[in-house]
Amino acid sequence: MSPTTMSAAELIVCESLVRIYQSGPIEVQALQGLDLAVNSGEMIAVVGASGSGKSTLLSILAGIDAPTAGSARVGEWDLLSMSRADRVRYRRHTVGFVRQQTASNLVPYLTAEQMVDLPMTAARTPKAVRRKRGAELLRMLGIADCAGRRPGQLSGGQQQRVAIAAALANEPRVLFADEPTGELDTATSAEVFGALRDVNRELGVTVVVVTHDAAVSGQVERTVAIRDGRTSSEVLRRTATAADGGTHVIAEEYAVMDRAGRIQVPRDYREALALTRRVRLALEPDHVTIRPDA
Numbered sequence: 001m002s003p004t005t006m007s008a009a010e011l012i013v014c015e016s017l018v019r020i021y022q023s024g025p026i027e028v029q030a031l032q033g034l035d036l037a038v039n040s041g042e043m044i045a046v047v048g049a050s051g052s053g054k055s056t057l058l059s060i061l062a063g064i065d066a067p068t069a070g071s072a073r074v075g076e077w078d079l080l081s082m083s084r085a086d087r088v089r090y091r092r093h094t095v096g097f098v099r100q101q102t103a104s105n106l107v108p109y110l111t112a113e114q115m116v117d118l119p120m121t122a123a124r125t126p127k128a129v130r131r132k133r134g135a136e137l138l139r140m141l142g143i144a145d146c147a148g149r150r151p152g153q154l155s156g157g158q159q160q161r162v163a164i165a166a167a168l169a170n171e172p173r174v175l176f177a178d179e180p181t182g183e184l185d186t187a188t189s190a191e192v193f194g195a196l197r198d199v200n201r202e203l204g205v206t207v208v209v210v211t212h213d214a215a216v217s218g219q220v221e222r223t224v225a226i227r228d229g230r231t232s233s234e235v236l237r238r239t240a241t242a243a244d245g246g247t248h249v250i251a252e253e254y255a256v257m258d259r260a261g262r263i264q265v266p267r268d269y270r271e272a273l274a275l276t277r278r279v280r281l282a283l284e285p286d287h288v289t290i291r292p293d294a
């Protein structure tokens, strides 16, 4: 375990994170200097085109894969320097992980109750505690009546809720979900996403969910977009109250600046003003302007 310099509220901090895969003579830069900070108790969605690096980021944060360079910290853990034994502890106690393939999250011959019990048994939790927590989690996820059923006797949405319950069994600080609704229809997907929101609110567990689904990402307060292995922009949503007392959601897009001060100007902005290689930057009292090089 390494000491950390993070602020108290920050649970996850990645700086200039790089992951290079070597397949034969070819090098693939899946992450190319990614920056990300997530506060404890937040729920964020990570979006991006296929191949942008979303799954790679999640595998690293979940302790399944190791980064090539940069820094990645979750709580007191430094994901670049942790030992093999620390990694096992980290995966067992600090993080929970839910995958897209509903079937791959579960063991075919275990009932929902046994599935949730399994990680607690591995963590040597006393039987009475296991029973109580298992029942609470199944109830909280709305699947108490499925306790005695095996995956083959559960719908896709129920299977994912069992997977979420099992991922939460050892009371992790953060739950990672990689396209958890990818195989589900729209209604079931909304239900599973609702379950993730419930656990975020009720248990205070930090949730990071990778998704392709705009309907899903539109429901969280913060969406982080990844492009070419870097964080490119963020959308923050807040609920505003109008003069007539009605409420509506305001979504504001932010660019993400790295430690060296680099930001990416969105393509539609560049095209609208024909911004090319060289632009004019000016510092105003409370903002910076970017103008075409006339």
Ligand SMILES: Nc1ncnc2c1ncn2[C@@H]1O[C@H](COP(=O)(O)OP(=O)(O)OP(=O)(O)O)[C@@H](O)[C@H]1O
Pocket: 021, 022, 023, 028, 029, 030, 048, 049, 050, 051, 052, 053, 054, 055, 056, 057
């Ligand atoms: N084990 C691996 N070996 C070689 N290249 C890999 C490996 N895993 C991922 N990549 C490559 O790294 C890049 C990022 O992949 P990643 O799976 O993280 O993207 P993604 O945004 O999750 O995509 P998708 O939405 O399609 O799941 C891709 O170019 C991918 O081909």
